[in-house]
Amino acid sequence: MKIRHTAEQDFDRVMAIYAHARAFMAAHGNPNQWGPTHWPPEALIHADIAAGSSYVCEQDGRVIGTFYFIQGKEIEPTYAHIADGRWRDDSPYGVVHRIATDGTVRGAGAFCIDWAYAQCGHLRIDTHGDNTVMQGLLKKLGFVQCGIIHVVEDNDPRIAYEKSENIREG
Numbered sequence: 001m002k003i004r005h006t007a008e009q010d011f012d013r014v015m016a017i018y019a020h021a022r023a024f025m026a027a028h029g030n031p032n033q034w035g036p037t038h039w040p041p042e043a044l045i046h047a048d049i050a051a052g053s054s055y056v057c058e059q060d061g062r063v064i065g066t067f068y069f070i071q072g073k074e075i076e077p078t079y080a081h082i083a084d085g086r087w088r089d090d091s092p093y094g095v096v097h098r099i100a101t102d103g104t105v106r107g108a109g110a111f112c113i114d115w116a117y118a119q120c121g122h123l124r125i126d127t128h129g130d131n132t133v134m135q136g137l138l139k140k141l142g143f144v145q146c147g148i149i150h151v152v153e154d155n156d157p158r159i160a161y162e163k164s165e166n167i168r169e170g
Helices: 008-027 042-051 108-120 132-140
Strands: 002-005 054-059 062-072 093-101 122-128 144-150 157-164
Touching: 002 108, 008 042, 008 054, 008 062, 008 093, 042 054, 054 108, 062 108, 093 108, 108 122, 108 132, 122 132
Parallel strands: 093 122
Antiparallel strands: 002 054, 054 062, 062 093, 122 157, 144 157
């Protein structure tokens, strides 16, 4: 597998992957995270592509996954306030959002998250409380649950996770 920036010609494939992800989440007890709002909207994906923050995962030249990734200091406004916990590392970090795969290659989601972590060594990510599949993956990859954040898209709280090379469990 390999990661590259998303190109505009990937747009239809990326939207098909998001449609698959919405169906997968609904079938696995998480119908509310992206389903009611038909998330993510097309305009947002076009903006992500134009900004260079949208990525695809390829296997044998075929796009099998997609995600948003940026890095820096205080880059995610919704992470400025965390309830019922705290962030464990205040250094610059990367953020992964809107990660989805087409389900054809086992381990593609983990590959994308590991790639993003390798770019910066400090990653934050959040997920819906009903998204037990993502919660399990994040724990398997060594992320620690830090608290609850809220997004502007809906009123559902999100579980916030963090992984940093600056913090060692022990």
